[in-house]
Amino acid sequence: MEDYLISGIQQMGIGCENFQEAWKWYIEMFHMNVRVLEDDTVAERMLPYTGGKAQKRHACIALNLEGGGGFEIWQYSERKPMPKTFDVAVGDLGIFVTKIKSYDVPGFRNELLAKYDQVGQLHLMPNGTLSFVVKDPWGNYFQVVEDLDVFIFQKHLNGGVAGGMIGCTDIDKSLPLYRDLLGYDEVKYDKTGVFEDFDFMLGGEQRYRRVLLRHTGLREGAFAPLYGRSTIELVQALDRQPRKIYEGRYWGDPGFIQICFDVTHMRNLEKRCNELGYPFTVDSCKDDGHFDMGEASGHFAYIEDPDGTLIELVEAHKLTIMKHPHITINMLKRNRKKPFPKFFFRLMALNKVRL
Numbered sequence: 001m002e003d004y005l006i007s008g009i010q011q012m013g014i015g016c017e018n019f020q021e022a023w024k025w026y027i028e029m030f031h032m033n034v035r036v037l038e039d040d041t042v043a044e045r046m047l048p049y050t051g052g053k054a055q056k057r058h059a060c061i062a063l064n065l066e067g068g069g070g071f072e073i074w075q076y077s078e079r080k081p082m083p084k085t086f087d088v089a090v091g092d093l094g095i096f097v098t099k100i101k102s103y104d105v106p107g108f109r110n111e112l113l114a115k116y117d118q119v120g121q122l123h124l125m126p127n128g129t130l131s132f133v134v135k136d137p138w139g140n141y142f143q144v145v146e147d148l149d150v151f152i153f154q155k156h157l158n159g160g161v162a163g164g165m166i167g168c169t170d171i172d173k174s175l176p177l178y179r180d181l182l183g184y185d186e187v188k189y190d191k192t193g194v195f196e197d198f199d200f201m202l203g204g205e206q207r208y209r210r211v212l213l214r215h216t217g218l219r220e221g222a223f224a225p226l227y228g229r230s231t232i233e234l235v236q237a238l239d240r241q242p243r244k245i246y247e248g249r250y251w252g253d254p255g256f257i258q259i260c261f262d263v264t265h266m267r268n269l270e271k272r273c274n275e276l277g278y279p280f281t282v283d284s285c286k287d288d289g290h291f292d293m294g295e296a297s298g299h300f301a302y303i304e305d306p307d308g309t310l311i312e313l314v315e316a317h318k319l320t321i322m323k324h325p326h327i328t329i330n331m332l333k334r335n336r337k338k339p340f341p342k343f344f345f346r347l348m349a350l351n352k353v354r355l
Helices: 019-030 105-113 171-181 266-276 342-351
Strands: 005-015 034-043 055-063 070-076 094-102 130-135 141-146 158-167 186-193 208-214 231-237 255-264 296-304 310-322 327-330
Touching: 005 094, 005 158, 019 055, 019 070, 034 342, 070 158, 070 255, 094 231, 094 255, 105 130, 105 141, 141 158, 158 255, 171 208, 171 231, 171 266, 255 266, 266 296, 266 310
Parallel strands: 005 070, 094 141, 158 231, 255 310
Antiparallel strands: 005 255, 034 055, 055 070, 094 158, 130 141, 186 208, 208 231, 296 310, 310 327
16 A cells, blocks of 8 residues: 555445434434535536436535544435335445444443433444444444544544444455455454344344454554544345345435545555456546535545445545635645644534534
C-alpha cells in the first residue's frame, strides 16, 4: 500500500424512509451528532445503481467525536424509498451488521436498555471481545464491540463505526479484496459453528463460517486518528442459501447501502483495483477534476466485492472547516499522511446537532 493510503472507514451508508426521524434516533442512541456535511442534491453519477436515472436525495454525514467512522444517513427526496422485502438474517449477502465501538460495553448496554428494548444479551465474540447486538426500528443490526481507544471524550460510552459484518457466498473468494486491497491483513479468527453472539439476530441459531480481519499497522492520513482501528468480518451461511439484501432495489434504499473508506491517491488505488479484478463501477472524476459536494469537494468511486456488496472510496480535495468566517482547507496542498491536530476536530464540535 505504498502508492495509496486508506485512512480508515469514513462512514457507513444507511438508507432510510424518513431522514429526520432516522437521524434523531441515531443521535439519541449512538450520539452521531456532529454534522460534517448535509445537502439535498441530485446523485448524478450513480446511474448504474439508480435505474439509469439521476435521483435527488437528502443526505448527511454525521460523526461521534469519541472516535470511529460516521454514518451517511440517506433518503430519496422525490422517489419513494423501497424498504427491504424480507427480514435480513445473519450471512445475507451485503452489509448486514455495522459495528459500533464502546469503551464500556455493559454500561452502554444499560444506557440503551433504559430507553429502548431491542437490545441483545452480552456475549463474547470468538476472540474474547465483549459485545452485544442492537436492532434499530427499521430492522438494521448494530453490534457494539469493546474498544478502549477514545479519540476525544464527549461524556458518551460509545463511539462511531468500528467495522462491519459482510455476508459472502464464498469467503475465500472475497478475502483478497479486503486483505490485499483494503489492508485488512491480519486474521483475528477463522471459526465455523453456531455462535452465541449471533443469538439476537434472525438465523443466529444456524451454522456459519466467520473470519474477522483487522489491519496490523496504524493507518495514516488527516482523519486516521479519528477513525481508529477497524475490523471487517466476513460471514458465510452454511445451512441455507443466503439472500442478496439489495436484490431488486436501488442504491440508497433502506438498509446498509455501502461501506466507505477515506483514501488518498485515487488513481494509484484504481490501478491496484484493476490488478486485483475490481474495476471502478462508478468514477465521479474521470477527467481527474473535482466533484463538488457543497461544503466539500473531492473524488469518489465505487467497486463491488464478489457478491456485489458496494464499497465506496472517497478522496477529499477541499474541506470547509467553518462557514462564518469561511475557512477551508485544500487537502491537495498539505502533507497527505499528516494527521489533523485535535484542535481541528474540536472545531467540528461546533457543528453538533442539538435535539
